[in-house]
Amino acid sequence: MTSHQSFSPDGRPRARALGIDLQGQPGPWNAITDVPGVAVGYQTLIAGDGPLRVGTGPVRTGVTAILPRGRAGLGRPCTAGRYSLNGNGEMTGSAWIDEVGQLSGPVTISNTHAIGASHTGTIQWINTTRPDLANEWLLPVCAETWDGYLNDINGGHVTPEIVCTALYSAQSGPLQEGSLGGGTGMNCYGFKGGNGTASRLIQFGEATYTVGVFLQANFGSRHELTIRGRRVGEQLQTPNPMETTDWGTSPNQTPAAPGGSGSVIVIIATDAPLDPLQCTAVSRRVPLGLARTGTTGSLFSGDLFLTFSTAPDHPSDTAFPHGAPTTAELVQTVRMPWNRMDSLYTAVVEAVEESVLNALLVNTDMTGRDTHFSPALPHDQLRTLLADK
Template sequence: MTTRIRDLGVQPLGTTGARNAITDVAGVEVGYQTIIAGEGPLDVGVGPVRTGVTAILPRGRAGVGRPCTAGFYSLNGNGEMTGVHWINEVGEFTMPVTISNTHAIGACHTGVVEWINQVDPMLARQWLLPVCAETWDGYLNDINGNHVTPEIVRAALDSATGGDVAEGNVGGGTGMNCYGFKGGSGTSSRVVEFGSRTFTVGAFVQANFGSRHELTITGVPVGQLAQVDNPMETGDWFEREVTVPGGAGSVIVIVATDAPVNSAQCAAMARRVPMGLARTGTTGSLFSGDLFLAFSTANDRPSTTGMPLTPADEAEIATVDTMPWNRMDELYAATAYAVEEAVLNALCAAQDMTGRDGHRSPALPHHIVSELMR
């Protein structure tokens, strides 16, 4: 059974949704493909392999092609998330999101295009700008071996479902590290009351960032107090191969909500992601690509961006609900708290992993965390 931060007696702020996951936002689906193979010395193209793909479908398989309002924010641009120029232009997107390793962006892009050709051939006749994001798993994985293929990406998309979300060493998070411990995939959610209505904010993180000494859990400097070896920031590999300091890696965060927020408000929520990350200790390394996307599933309607030009038709004018700006603070707080807990869940769920050339990534020791928190 997967361990999460609340299982260790830690209670992050805010009220969670039923699953405490991004899938608490109705319609959101998450799928994975995890690739673990081989042991020993690195043989490029053979292994060892410690990688995978995560797929997020904002409106599920049936909703591909229907727009979600969206906003993007880059805390530090040493990374990649495709498709965001179009999101910045029109404030919405219609594509799935995939997250994998740094050198798999091309395979993810191709795989999404191939998948859409299968599930919606008419949509595929338009231009397709998938959102493909990455973090670096080269410490554990044969990152130059092209093990993530378009076929693997299509399988991740096909596997996407609602419900509980696996965490830790799964999907794109398989080979990732966080705060000098094993990192990976994590998720959390918060509910926000607004009059008689309840809105949900969900976060998904691919956590691959932070130096050991920075790790903080609800104010306790766990990274400084936990006496656990840190092979990622010391030893022969560090002296032989590393040209950047500890804390490098990257973090991708996807925030979903069913609140009726416009694209500018989505971007404002994405700008609050660093608040949640900072609560876990990071100060934002130069060598960590920190890229964040927020979207809303409210105001579900057909897209007209790909429609042929015709004489103006008033039926194309849409009326949408929008959250008042002076009521955004609770959504901002929900974003920060959900992101914080998603990172901690990724750390708690991850297990020890040994990858290429015997490189080790130790899991966050649960018993030590529980003792320090007491």
């Protein structure tokens, strides 16, 4: 087992380092970036303390950028499909993915009220990076979860320029997790939440394919938290401020969500050759991995999932044609047989479960606006509970 599979780049323990018995074989980095070509970038915004002053702070937010083929592959489509477990959330560009089964640009994830800035910033970045693509129409994929418990969510702190910086910073390699980028102000199961990632290797004949998961975790009630079949949430002794029905006390205060609210965005990448229907089928398996960690899917949690495959690598066949075509050429594709998809489904369920645990474990306490507090999941207590058979 490599150190990156068990420890974050800054040395903090991930789920495997705590001895949690996890199934499946991860890739070298145990991250979505194990899928060749995938790059991830962050911009993290943390500033201020004390009472909320809209437009000033406190600020606990950011943006995450995922490039399916890196900067060099911008504009080359990936096969894609998505699934919504609960629609109390937003993922722009999904109607076009449903239409053609392709993803041709980056994915950004931020807070609920930063969708507009993420959309504008992505277009600005593409216009600068690949102006030839910007001359076509652009339908960026921008997703969100709600960080208003800790963050000045109405303050407009995520700007298009911040989004551009996150996109420029995207790179491959081991990934930091927890409270950074879009996950900075998020909560999960009544603990500090945020970003988590994991990967799995699968065999198909002589080929080895990778399935990578990245998620922004902001969901679940404390009493639901389950780790490897053990209900541990209520046995962990920390303050539980997210279990509240305090929906704000003044017009200037963003309401605090009751336990179970929030949302989760899950992005799945693979180099296994899949068609759009298969990508959608893979996305539909995400809830099975989330359920292993205890959630039952709150009405106020927007749970949106996107899968893309980097295996078909060819110029876009959806770009606007410049002039009349001089030749006719059919597009040929290769895909996994449906009767060999179970290994991918298993990999997704396992990697989603581990990604949630990593988001919880690679984390620290955070105090945000109006002294709202989100405690980190206590490692020592968890070790003791899991060791007590």
